[in-house]
Amino acid sequence: MMTIAEVSRKYNxxxxxxxxxxxxxxIPAVHxxxxxxxxxTEEACKWVEFIKCMRSAGMPIEALIEYVALFAQGDETIEARKDLLIEQRRLLAEKMEEIRATIERLDYKIEGYEKGLVIKEKELREMEL
Incomplete structure (x- = not known):
């Protein structure tokens, strides 16, 4: 068992x-x-850890609330919970692709600046001669 202060420190x-x-x-009601x-409890801490992980990945609070509510309903919601996680994974993969494309574009722009700096440095050196 851990106090809220201990859980706060542990999970930042x-x-x-x-x-x-x-x-x-x-997160389900805490004892x-x-x-x-x-x-x-250890179980409550696992929920905190799960929620923190999902939130840091960008999963919306609404989807997580739905997941926790489905979980509380029991095993008859297993398929619905799985579907919800599959959809969130799909959205996250889509976001990763967008980020990858943005990084590529930034790399291209940075490379352009670096090439421009090399040219400018060469021009400056030639002027000194």
């Missing part, structure tokens, strides 16, 4: 973010001790 998420994720259903303080 603020306590406010963790509370928000719980409040909107992004509370007798004093009402959140007590994160």
């Amino acid at each position: 998420l603020s306590p406010d973010t963790l509370r928000y994720y719980e409040r909107i259903g992004l 509370r001790n007798k004093s009402g303080i959140r007590d994160y």
